[in-house]
Amino acid sequence: xxxxxxxxxxxxxxxxxxxxxxxxxxxxxxxxxxxxxxxxxxxxxxxxxxxxxxxxxxxxxxxxxxxxxxxxxxxxxxxxxxxxxxxxxxxxxxxxxxxxxxxxxxxxxxxxxxxxxxxxxxxxxxxxxxxxxxxxxxxxxxxxxxxxxxxxxxxxxxxxxxxxxxxxxxxxxxxxxxxxxxxxxxxxxxxxxxxxxxxxxxxxxxxxxxxxxxxxxxxxxxxxxxxxxxxxxxxxxxxxxxxxxxxxxxxxxxxxxxxxxxxxxxxxxxxxxxxxxxxxxxxxxxxxxxxxxxxxxxxxxxxxxxxxxxxxxxxxxxxxxxxxxxxxxxxxxxxxxxxxxxxx
Ligand SMILES: [Zn+2]
Numbered sequence: 296x297x298x299x300x301x302x303x304x305x306x307x308x309x310x311x312x313x314x315x316x317x318x319x320x321x322x323x324x325x326x327x328x329x330x331x332x333x334x335x336x337x338x339x340x341x342x343x344x345x346x347x348x349x350x351x352x353x354x355x356x357x358x359x360x361x362x363x364x365x366x367x368x369x370x371x372x373x374x375x376x377x378x379x380x381x382x383x384x385x386x387x388x389x390x391x392x393x394x395x396x397x398x399x400x401x402x403x404x405x406x407x408x409x410x411x412x413x414x415x416x417x418x419x420x421x422x423x424x425x426x427x428x429x430x431x432x433x434x435x436x437x438x439x440x441x442x443x444x445x446x447x448x449x450x451x452x453x454x455x456x457x458x459x460x461x462x463x464x465x466x467x468x469x470x471x472x473x474x475x476x477x478x479x480x481x482x483x484x485x486x487x488x489x490x491x492x493x494x495x496x497x498x499x500x501x502x503x504x505x506x507x508x509x510x511x512x513x514x515x516x517x518x519x520x521x522x523x524x525x526x527x528x529x530x531x532x533x534x535x536x537x538x539x540x541x542x543x544x545x546x547x548x549x550x551x552x553x554x555x556x557x558x559x560x561x562x563x564x565x566x567x568x569x570x571x572x573x574x575x576x577x578x579x580x581x582x583x584x585x586x587x588x589x590x591x592x593x594x595x596x597x598x599x600x601x602x603x604x605x606x607x608x609x610x611x612x613x614x615x616x617x618x619x620x621x622x623x624x625x626x627x628x629x630x631x632x633x634x635x636x637x638x639x
Contacts, residue, residue, distance in 0.1 A: 440546030484510030503528030
């Protein structure tokens with residue numbers, strides 16, 4: 296046993312030596328990334344336990360759905376780990392490129408990081424009453440919101456401390472009239488178990504939206520990159536898709552859910568202060584924010600970026616993605632990325 300431990304120790308020493316060596320001798324070596332903080336399971340099933348009194352309801356079910364998918368599919372965690380590793384390697388390589396150092400063999404090329412990403416959209420409208428059979432103009436208003444939010448170049452409307460990290464994500468969403476499918480169905484509440492996707496499967500090559508009544512106070516849920524193609528896409532409640540009325544009537548539910556579909560976590564990391572969203576330029580927080588918070592709102596000893604699309608604030612009070620979030624999004628379109636097919 297001692298001999299075995301000794302052998303491992305020697306092996307570890309050799310590996311460390313090799314790593315050190317390779318960093319010095321082979322400058323093009325793939326960037327090493329730290330994956331020690333990676334997590335997939337979250338406390339999303341227990342939002343009330345960590346949130347303030349007014350935050351007892353989860354409005355987005357993406358993390359809860361992810362928790363269930365991880366339980367049902369043991370391979371998903373490994374796929375998400377690989378996607379996260381690719382993302383971090385991509386961001387690390389991008390950083391080294393910016394500093395004038397050449398990228399290595401594992402470094403994705405700079406394009407399509409630079410330039411517009413075009414995403415064709417397919418919308419499934421599933422209705423049990425006429426109100427849920429939303430109009431073409433309501434659907435098109437959602438596409439306009441997505442294009443505005445993912446092409447924002449004006450950040451004068453955010454607090455000065457966050458202005459410099461506002462990002463133009465540069466994604467163009469397109470929807471042709473023939474890619475709206477309408478289905479009458481007596482189901483009045485679809486829940487968050489992907490059953491609506493089983494009933495009306497996604498169309499390959501598109502960002503699929505299912506617009507239906509979800510129920511349970513849930514506005515929407517998305518599937519992260521790495522999940523099954525048969526359930527890939529975003530589900531949004533009928534009254535929250537497009538420009539409608541009320542606190543969630545400006546189409547930001549879809550913006551938030553598309554953020555998840557593009558591999559963004561909730562800005563507070565679905566956990567306490569140490570649990571992160573894997574984005575360096577978003578402040579740490581231990582909870583979702585609701586309503587329209589005043590600035591500054593302080594948690595974890597820093598000002599929350601309550602106006603970020605990946606928080607839970609009212610539609611009118613969220614208006615930014617960050618450069619760090621944009622890096623994560625761009626990584627999945629890069630060579631080897633989980634949604635690379637959209638730019639090929
Ligand atoms: Zn969410």
